Amino acid sequence: MKQLRLSGSGGQGVITAAIIFAEAAMSEGRQVVQSQSYGPEARGGASKAEVIIDDKPIYHPKIIKPDIVLSLTQKAADKYYKDLDEKTGLLVVDEDLVPDIPDFPNVIKVPVTRIASEQVGKMLFTNIVALGVLVKLSKLISFASAEASVKKRVPPHTIEQNIKALKLGYDAV
Amino acid sequence: MKERTYEKYFRQNRLPHIWCPGCGNGIAMKAIVLAVEKQKLPRDKTIIVSGIGCSSRASGYMDFDTLHTAHGRAIPFATGIKLANPELNVIVITGDGDCTAIGGNHFIHGARRNIDLTVVLFNNTIYGMTGGQASPMTPLHKKATTAPYGSVDRPFDACKLAQAAGASYVARSTAFHVQHLTSMIAEGIACKGFSFIEALVQCPTAYGRKNKMPDPSEMMKWMRDNAVMKAAWDKLPEDKRTDKFPIGVFHEQQTVEYTKAYREVIELAQGGRK
Amino acid sequence: MNNMKLMQGNEACAAGAIAAGVRFFGGYPITPSTEIAETMAKVLPSVDGCFVQMEDEIGGMGVVLGASLAGKKVLTATSGPGFSLKQELIGYAACAEIPVVIVNVQRVGPSTGQPTSPAQGDVMQARWGTHGDHPMIALSPWTVRETFDATVMAVNYAERFRTPVILLMDEIVGHLRENIELPKSDELNIYPRRRPSKTRAQGYEPYAPEKDLVPNPADFGTGYHIHVTGLVHDYTGFPSGSPAVTEEFIDRLHKKIAIAQDEITHYDEFFMDDAEYAVLSYGGVARTAYEAVRQAREKGIKVGMIRLMTIWPFADKVIRRNAEKLKGILVPELNYGQLKYEVERAAAGKCPVKLLAKYNTEIFTPSEILKAIENLEGGRIL
CATH class of the missing domain: 3.40.50.920 (Rossmann fold)
Structure with missing residues (x-):
């Protein structure tokens, strides 16, 4: 069983990224569950989306011990990294938006938001850049599956930019 | 004697009705079936929907598919019937409390959607069935069991409310003006949109007796003497309007009817195939 | 694995409703059930159905009951505060025996509570929420796939017993996405709308029970001129103040579910x-x-x-x-x-x-x- 947590603030698209990840894993024949928790507001606040991947049916729907936590805001990083395993867990943070790196041995910093705005053209693509990062780091799904899953979920006129974002994220780590 | 052709529209085995002697509801109910006859509505495709209260017992006496809903909820039920089967003619019978108090939100939103319903409000200005409590249409300073010192709550003008909320057709008449009331309802039926007709009816038992007008004929004379046809009302100087009220068609503007509007949604959803 | 889909519980509910023949949805948006309304708004017009967003939760309940009486299979969806508001007309549906499915995606209460968080606090409300005596059927799915199945079942039971059925979901399953494979339409058993077994000339009585103790009131507009009321009524459908009629009526409402209990457990x-x-x-x-x-x-x-x-x-x-x-x-x-x-x-x-x-x-x-x-x-x- 592998457990991934994507966190950030409402509107950053972490839920969409989690759905795309789960769908890609499903396309490779894995069992998946995807869940999220957020506050009453549609924008802002700390939100998280979780993906569990296994080869057996998954019953308990939430993460017990994450393998990877991705955080796109300081607030989310502070809130959601704590149950990571000190030895095997991996914390991935946005280099610019998480200035105070939590005291954790295994942290990877990636300027995902900066890559999205400077290299793809819009901050809107942050979540897909982050997805690319996770695809590479998690080694759970192939880039091709992720690519196919992105194409299925995003609006047709944004496919090209989203694939670019995915690739940039994938190559950034 | 003129043949009472309208009698076929009643469930003879459900009569006599439960209304008090002198009540105006029977007159308004008869006006509805006269209007149905005038417009030649097919009986199997005409549905009568009512709420709760004296007025709303009318549905049980009328030989159509009839629906006696819950208090205030006639318009949502009627909306569901019309949307489910737009070929049906749906007539709503409601009262002043049913329509403008507990059903007030449904009333304004029915008008806003402009769904093709004909809503006839039997306005007796009181909660009659439960013994005479004040309604949102009880006139100022008139007495009710829950307004023993006279009502200080400002009453609604349900016609203005319907018009402001978007109804296609708005009219008022009284139990005294039977022919007029019938033609107001008939025009409402003909209008393909939300039609609202306020029928002022006398309630000698629960309202009249508390307000020095226990005699039903006196109440009807009061209607005769104080109702002013819309055209005359418009010319009436402000100082002459005291205690009087207008009747007639107040508003008629056919805009897009809701089931038609939803047809467009269906066509869009099906990619213009229909 | 070609038919495998990643689907949310709420989406599976909407898919189940469509598969079961639901062609009318009326309601009011409320977290965490909103995706059901949103999905129905999108899908229903494409299958010649109708979606209407009403002014409030009570209106949402009234409009589906009207549509059900006019012959459509109907469903509405809500959560805590909306479930409280809908109780009045859930009781009406029980009394007038109108098929309807009410989905309640439970969240934390009382009152506005915690709108986005899961709870199972409406279990007793599902049974006892309305006033008066009548039985209830409530189904509670635990997976996304079962949400589809339970919705089909809920629609079938509503039609078969002519009664309100509660699909008692919770935010956990409602917002959970799982990989599922939906059954094909020919794999489903769909209970059709009941029809009168007699003509008016044969002495049809809309609320006379059949052998299964369920009556067959005719759909509006089919020429039967029936009367439907929330007052206690006899077989004719008209109000009755009789103690004997009332007792038989309340008995029958309970027994029509009770005699099928093993089958629906x-x-x-x-x-x-x-x-x-x-x-x-x-x-x-x-x-x-x-x-x-x-x-x-x-x-x-x-x-x-x-x-x-x-x-x-x-x-x-x-x-x-x-x-x-x-x-x-x-x-x-x-x-x-x-x-x-x-x-x-x-x-x-x-x-x-x-x-x-x-x-x-x-x-x-x-x-x-x-x-x-x-x-x-x-x-x-x-």
Whole structure:
């Protein structure tokens, strides 16, 4: 069983990224569950989306011990990294938006938001850049599956930019 | 004697009705079936929907598919019937409390959607069935069991409310003006949109007796003497309007009817195939 | 695996409704059920159905009842505060015997509570929420796939028994996405709308019960001129003040469900063959309970699990049969204790029943339930 947590603030698209990840894993024949928790507001606040991947049916729907936590805001990083395993867990943070790196041995910093705005053209693509990062780091799904899953979920006129974002994220780590 | 052709529209085995002697509801109910006859509505495709209260017992006496809903909820039920089967003619019978108090939100939103319903409000200005409590249409300073010192709550003008909320057709008449009331309802039926007709009816038992007008004929004379046809009302100087009220068609503007509007949604959803 | 889809519980509910023949949805948006309305708004017009967003929850209930009377299969969806508002017309549907499915995606209450957090606090409201006496059918799915199946079943039961049916979901399953494969339409059994068995000339009475104690009031607009009321009525459909008519009416409402109870009681038993203890669970919580029971088995504890899908009518026989041979039953619930008391009543003293309650917006962890199972075995159940 592998457990991934994507966190950030409402509107950053972490839920969409989690759905795309789960769908890609499903396309490779894995069992998946995807869940999220957020506050009453549609924008802002700390939100998280979780993906569990296994080869057996998954019953308990939430993460017990994450393998990877991705955080796109300081607030989310502070809130959601704590149950990571000190030895095997991996914390991935946005280099610019998480200035105070939590005291954790295994942290990877990636300027995902900066890559999205400077290299793809819009901050809107942050979540897909982050997805690319996770695809590479998690080694759970192939880039091709992720690519196919992105194409299925995003609006047709944004496919090209989203694939670019995915690739940039994938190559950034 | 003129043949009472309208009698076929009643469930003879459900009569006599439960209304008090002198009540105006029977007159308004008869006006509805006269209007149905005038417009030649097919009986199997005409549905009568009512709420709760004296007025709303009318549905049980009328030989159509009839629906006696819950208090205030006639318009949502009627909306569901019309949307489910737009070929049906749906007539709503409601009262002043049913329509403008507990059903007030449904009333304004029915008008806003402009769904093709004909809503006839039997306005007796009181909660009659439960013994005479004040309604949102009880006139100022008139007495009710829950307004023993006279009502200080400002009453609604349900016609203005319907018009402001978007109804296609708005009219008022009284139990005294039977022919007029019938033609107001008939025009409402003909209008393909939300039609609202306020029928002022006398309630000698629960309202009249508390307000020095226990005699039903006196109440009807009061209607005769104080109702002013819309055209005359418009010319009436402000100082002459005291205690009087207008009747007639107040508003008629056919805009897009809701089931038609939803047809467009269906066509869009099906990619213009229909 | 070509038909495998990643689907959310709420989406599966909408898909199940469409598959079951629902062609009318009226409602009011409310978290965490909104995706059901959103999906129906998109899909219904494409299958010649109708979606309408009403002015409030009560209107949403009234409009579906009107549409049901006019011949459509109908469904509405809501959550806590909306479920409270809908009770008035749920009672109307029970009294006037109008087929309707009400989905309640439970969230934390009372009042506005915690709109985005899961709970199971409406279990008793689903049974007793309206005034007066009438039975209820309530189904509570634990997976996304079962949400589809339970919705089809709910629509079928609503039509078959001409009664309101509650699909008692929770935020856990409502917002969960899982990979599922939906059945093909020819694999489904769909209960059709009941029709009058007599003509008016043959003395048709709209509320005269058939052999299954369910009447066949005609759809509006089909020429029968029936009268439908929320007042107690006789076989003609017209109000009656008679004590005998009232008693027979209330009896029949109960009996039409009661005589089919075994058939509509759906549940699973896991690891029960040699079980000395059992965890009784339902809805999203059952997923965690299953994981805890599995872990307990690995530790050698003889514990099994009973998972109720049919919450109402309550599975008395299932509980009683198991209680006879068990040393104890644990009931984990995301509430202050609701179904536990039903389990206790049904167990009738044959074995102790212990509640594990949680009501802080978080779902159980497997270890919390595991610990409670270990405590059962430690003999501390009383």
